[in-house]
Amino acid sequence: MESSLEEKYQKAREDLGDLEFYIKDFSNFLPLAVCAVNPLGMIIDFNKSAEKLTEYFSFEIVGEFLTTLFLEKEKIEKIEKEIENIGFFSGELTLITKKEKKIPVSVWVSSRKDKDGSYIGYFLAFSDISEIKALQENLEKKVKDRTKELQERIDELERFHDLTVGRELKMLELKKEIKRLKYAHTKRGR
Numbered sequence: 138m139e140s141s142l143e144e145k146y147q148k149a150r151e152d153l154g155d156l157e158f159y160i161k162d163f164s165n166f167l168p169l170a171v172c173a174v175n176p177l178g179m180i181i182d183f184n185k186s187a188e189k190l191t192e193y194f195s196f197e198i199v200g201e202f203l204t205t206l207f208l209e210k211e212k213i214e215k216i217e218k219e220i221e222n223i224g225f226f227s228g229e230l231t232l233i234t235k236k237e238k239k240i241p242v243s244v245w246v247s248s249r250k251d252k253d254g255s256y257i258g259y260f261l262a263f264s265d266i267s268e269i270k271a272l273q274e275n276l277e278k279k280v281k282d283r284t285k286e287l288q289e290r291i292d293e294l295e296r297f298h299d300l301t302v303g304r305e306l307k308m309l310e311l312k313k314e315i316k317r318l319k320y321a322h323t324k325r326g327r
Contacts, residue, residue: 192235
């Protein structure tokens, strides 16, 4: 009976090892940069996509504070203080790579709890949005340029309108003057 219990225990340990390997393998497969952070704000896990985006190897960044990776340090600290209560955050931050390149990223934060429901930290996922930002800026520039172009056309049309309306009013005045002069001439001629 004891050997059966020992076998079950051994099988459970093997299953747990397989599960841990599966989770690590799956995390490294994800195309989204993900890290796990403890309640003190220290990075405890870092996947391959996070390594690629930040240019830090996992062994270089694990044990460092998350604020190391982002420009908006106060915002990170505020999120860390609130995440235990709010459970989730999403927004935009600026990632600072190992080579000090600044990359705009979209960020998702979700609190982690143990089986008893106690707060044990959070997961943070981030995605490079520099191409989206560049497209957005390009689109905004095009809209601004087009708006300027349209305003110039409107101004041109308004000048043309003022000119033509002014000319029409002048012609009406001249027609009235001609009628008045004809009338005065005819009255004198009688």
